[in-house]
Amino acid sequence: xxLQLYNTITRSVxxxxxxxxxxxxxxxxCCGPTVxxxxxxxxxxxxxxxxxxxxxxxxxxxxxxxxxxxxxxxDKIIARVRTAGTTLREYTGRYETAFFExxxxxxxxxxxxxxxxxxxxxxxxxxxDTLVRRGLAYQAADGSVYxxxxxxxxxxxxxxxxxxxxxxxxxxGERVKSDEYAKDAMADFALWKARTPEDGAVTWAxxxxxxxxxWHIECSAMSMKILGPSFDLHLGGEDLAFPHHEDExxxxxxxxxxxxGRPFVKHWLHGAHLLVEGRKMSKSLGNFFTLRDLLSKGFxxxxxxxxxxxxxxxxSFNFTLGGLQGARAALARLDECLAKxxxxxxxxRAEPDAELLRGFELALDDDLNVSAAWAAVFDWIRxxxxxxxxxxxxxxxxxxxxAAWNRLDTVLGIGERPDxxxxxxxxALLEAxxxxxxxxxxxxxxxIRGEMKARGWLIEDTPKGPRxxxxxxx
RNA sequence: GGCGGGGUAGCCAAGUGGUAAGGCAGGGGUCUGCAAAACCCUUAUGCGUCGGUUCGAUUCCGACCCUCGCCUCCA
Numbered sequence: 001x002x003l004q005l006y007n008t009i010t011r012s013v014x015x016x017x018x019x020x021x022x023x024x025x026x027x028x029x030c031c032g033p034t035v036x037x038x039x040x041x042x043x044x045x046x047x048x049x050x051x052x053x054x055x056x057x058x059x060x061x062x063x064x065x066x067x068x069x070x071x072x073x074x075d076k077i078i079a080r081v082r083t084a085g086t087t088l089r090e091y092t093g094r095y096e097t098a099f100f101e102x103x104x105x106x107x108x109x110x111x112x113x114x115x116x117x118x119x120x121x122x123x124x125x126x127x128x129d130t131l132v133r134r135g136l137a138y139q140a141a142d143g144s145v146y147x148x149x150x151x152x153x154x155x156x157x158x159x160x161x162x163x164x165x166x167x168x169x170x171x172x173g174e175r176v177k178s179d180e181y182a183k184d185a186m187a188d189f190a191l192w193k194a195r196t197p198e199d200g201a202v203t204w205a206x207x208x209x210x211x212x213x214x215w216h217i218e219c220s221a222m223s224m225k226i227l228g229p230s231f232d233l234h235l236g237g238e239d240l241a242f243p244h245h246e247d248e249x250x251x252x253x254x255x256x257x258x259x260x261g262r263p264f265v266k267h268w269l270h271g272a273h274l275l276v277e278g279r280k281m282s283k284s285l286g287n288f289f290t291l292r293d294l295l296s297k298g299f300x301x302x303x304x305x306x307x308x309x310x311x312x313x314x315x316s317f318n319f320t321l322g323g324l325q326g327a328r329a330a331l332a333r334l335d336e337c338l339a340k341x342x343x344x345x346x347x348x349r350a351e352p353d354a355e356l357l358r359g360f361e362l363a364l365d366d367d368l369n370v371s372a373a374w375a376a377v378f379d380w381i382r383x384x385x386x387x388x389x390x391x392x393x394x395x396x397x398x399x400x401x402x403a404a405w406n407r408l409d410t411v412l413g414i415g416e417r418p419d420x421x422x423x424x425x426x427x428a429l430l431e432a433x434x435x436x437x438x439x440x441x442x443x444x445x446x447x448i449r450g451e452m453k454a455r456g457w458l459i460e461d462t463p464k465g466p467r468x469x470x471x472x473x474x
Numbered sequence: 475g476g477c478g479g480g481g482u483a484g485c486c487a488a489g490u491g492g493u494a495a496g497g498c499a500g501g502g503g504u505c506u507g508c509a510a511a512a513c514c515c516u517u518a519u520g521c522g523u524c525g526g527u528u529c530g531a532u533u534c535c536g537a538c539c540c541u542c543g544c545c546u547c548c549a
């Protein structure tokens with residue numbers, strides 16, 4: 001079975017074939033967070049998607065090098081540093097730490113490299129210098145260095161491959177006042193921004209004077225430094241396709257550092273945005289959620305991760321609090337099944353059940369059809385439960401099922417609900433209830449059960465005796 | 475205005491030129507002292523609207539409506 005992925009640059013689903021001649025090593029870069037605030041659920045949809053891509057490639061046996069940049073210098077950050085009266089590092093450090101905490105809550109595998117823009121100023125300057133020397137970049141009257149789309153095109157570069165744009169029809173100036181810039185052409189973009197008084201201490205020396213990097217250049221400089229001038233996969237949110245990724249291609253290929261005929265990036269993947277409660281997420285609508293907001297409402301990281309992983313990455317997704325409740329119920333069914341399997345399997349070990357793996361892999365091979373993958377998982381859960389009810393679940397079969405699940409979960413990253421140890425007073429209540437039941441004092445037994453539920457513990461009476469479960473609630 | 479996605483059950487969401495996966499919620503049943511969990515049955519003659527192509531369309535084509543994204547520093 002072969003993995004197929006949609007490629008934004010060809011607008012089609014195509015087989016994934018690594019650049020590595022041995023077909024083993026894969027370089028993956030994902031545009032990471034701009035650390036000016038806490039990450040919201042939309043940001044994390046993209047990062048969960050990137051995590052899925054990385055994990056599935058590893059599942060398929062590829063040796064992945066995953067890179068995610070930290071954008072720690074940028075207009076919004078500088079503005080906030082100024083109003084907060086703090087230093088750049090202090091300000092961004094706070095949100096970077098928060099980001100990694102959030103990432104851990106969602107069980108995102110840490111990328112192998114998380115380069116910060118501010119720690120690669122030298123690489124950025126070197127890349128800009130190359131572009132200047134090749135005649136593709138120029139310093140304008142305002143002191144900033146810009147990339148010339150016209151020169152790039154004249155040199156054979158193709159601009160506008162990720163997004164079909166008609167530059168004559170563009171509504172120029174609607175979002176940025178054109179008179180703010182001294183660029184030769186509207187479409188040119190900044191590589192190096194000359195220092196302004198508002199930048200405060202956020203400035204670096206360069207051959208073109210004091211200033212700071214433009215936005216796009218950091219990703220080109222850092223990705224090529226770590227993964228080489230040509231690498232396999234570049235991911236990001238769909239909004240980044242233009243201009244960010246388009247400009248990355250122009251800069252990176254404009255530098256002429258790729259081996260003959262090789263592209264900067266072979267495969268571009270873009271994750272769709274999400275809606276929240278059916279509306280575009282916005283603070284004024286009250287449907288703007290940071291990950292922290294959701295965690296503080298009592299939802300678990302795995303529930304959020306699961307919900308984000310129920311929809312295909314190229315479709316916009318309607319994220320709702322009700323959906324999160326549904327996620328909790330679905331995971332409870334999974335947990336229930338796994339607990340049963342573990343109970344039956346005991347210490348037996350077995351090879352993974354091939355049927356489950358096959359359905360799962362078939363689904364994800366098809367451009368990461370994660371909905372179909374979950375369908376395979378839930379069909380399997382039903383089969384296991386039925387076997388259990390019909391008394392046909394042997395320890396060997398349960399062990400094989402568990403082994404398959406563990407393999408799947410290297411991709412899904414859902415894990416299992418941690419078992420909480422019941423406190424002594426709950427155990428005492430449980431024993432009291434058992435006494436009452438034995439004496440057929442059911443009213444008393446039910447009262448005790450109600451008392452335990454009030455304290456957050458549920459009882460399930462099984463043929464093997466009562467089972468305690470901690471109630472989850474948001 | 476240009477370009478690109480979408481509109482599938484109460485909600486979320488796959489999918490296909492041949493008669494609609496899966497999850498949540500709901501209804502009925504089995505089991506249970508009662509529950510819980512689990513299982514079984516059930517819930518779209520229908521896939522935005524109107525036309526067209528076809529033996530056959532939710533799937534292809536056209537128009538229209540609604541919605542989301544991008545159109546210069548937003549995941």
